[in-house]
Amino acid sequence: MYEAYYDLKEPPFGSTPDPRFLYRSHGHREALAYIAYGLFGKKGFLALTGEVGIGKTTVIRAFVHTFDPCLEVAFVLNTNVNFEEMLYLILQDFGIEVEDASKVKMLSALNSFLIEKFAFHQNPVIIIDEAQNLAPEVLEELRLLSNLETDQQKLVQIVLVGQQELGEMLTHRSLRQLRQRIPGVLEMRSLQPREINEYIDFRLRTAGMSNGRLTFTPDAQRAIYEFSEGIPRLINQLCDRVLIRGYLQKTTTIRRELVEAGVMELSGPSQRWGDGEIREVSGE
Ligand SMILES: Nc1ncnc2c1ncn2[C@@H]1O[C@H](COP(=O)(O)OP(=O)(O)OP(=O)(O)O)[C@@H](O)[C@H]1O
Ligand SMILES: [Mg+2]
Numbered sequence: 001m002y003e004a005y006y007d008l009k010e011p012p013f014g015s016t017p018d019p020r021f022l023y024r025s026h027g028h029r030e031a032l033a034y035i036a037y038g039l040f041g042k043k044g045f046l047a048l049t050g051e052v053g054i055g056k057t058t059v060i061r062a063f064v065h066t067f068d069p070c071l072e073v074a075f076v077l078n079t080n081v082n083f084e085e086m087l088y089l090i091l092q093d094f095g096i097e098v099e100d101a102s103k104v105k106m107l108s109a110l111n112s113f114l115i116e117k118f119a120f121h122q123n124p125v126i127i128i129d130e131a132q133n134l135a136p137e138v139l140e141e142l143r144l145l146s147n148l149e150t151d152q153q154k155l156v157q158i159v160l161v162g163q164q165e166l167g168e169m170l171t172h173r174s175l176r177q178l179r180q181r182i183p184g185v186l187e188m189r190s191l192q193p194r195e196i197n198e199y200i201d202f203r204l205r206t207a208g209m210s211n212g213r214l215t216f217t218p219d220a221q222r223a224i225y226e227f228s229e230g231i232p233r234l235i236n237q238l239c240d241r242v243l244i245r246g247y248l249q250k251t252t253t254i255r256r257e258l259v260e261a262g263v264m265e266l267s268g269p270s271q272r273w274g275d276g277e278i279r280e281v282s283g284e
Pocket of ligand 1: 013014015016017018021022023024025028050051052053054055056057058059162163232233236
């Protein structure tokens with residue numbers, strides 16, 4: 001809607017975890033370093049947790065995107081499954097064909113695949129997103145996969161990515177064997193107040209805007225932080241609303257009042273657009 005007015009080539013605050021838009025905040029860099037340490041150090045298991053919308057999927061996708069040539073990745077997104085189904089999804093994503101989907105046959109096919117990759121110095125990785133939804137029994141069985149190893153190292157690295165509930169699950173006594181295999185769960189940190197402007201600016205420039213076309217006053221930045229607490233998905237939702245308002249008011253300077261109106265829209269009662277103003281939706 002506002003892209004042409006602000007000289008943007010694409011929407012700057014989309015909701016997809018596009019690696020091109022990754023802003024390397026302190027928290028996101030820490031997460032990238034943790035993944036690199038675990039995967040290249042062949043730690044076996046990793047667990048990345050964090051608040052909803054903080055950027056877990058974005059970070060993991062950016063990592064895979066960067067290191068794609070030296071990784072062999074199976075991405076599992078569907079976690080409401082039992083262990084056999086999970087195994088089947090992993091095999092499918094690795095491109096392993098099995099005639100018989102019994103657990104024994106699937107485990108044996110996975111083992112042969114991993115040994116072959118090991119011989120060619122390739123790095124197989126299983127990434128399980130939304131891992132907070134996994135049943136504890138499935139998590140426990142996943143541990144057995146990390147037992148596939150040579151005398152020197154693990155044959156596969158498993159990355160669990162999930163909301164804070166995942167961290168809590170991993171503290172349960174019944175999962176202590178799994179927990180002991182994880183070299184520390186990394187809980188991602190949100191953006192700090194001073195990173196808000198850089199984040200917004202980075203996304204705008206990635207979407208094609210040239211420097212100085214649009215400015216957010218320090219007060220507006222503070223209001224964005226107060227609303228979002230540094231959670232990128234909330235910053236995106238708010239900035240999108242704010243830019244629509246900025247466009248309707250034909251302004252390239254975003255002030256606090258504009259942000260506050262955007263916050264009202266996102267958190268207030270059901271409302272709709274009209275003539276550049278927000279009006280309550282009447283019951284008629
Ligand atoms: N470092 C970042 N740089 C740029 N954009 C980011 C960053 N982190 C997150 N985002 C953006 O925030 C939104 C939410 O990110 P993402 O989907 O990765 O969060 P999540 O932690 O996986 O959320 P959920 O818990 O719902 O799965 C996406 O639009 C993404 O592009
Ligand atoms: Mg996610």
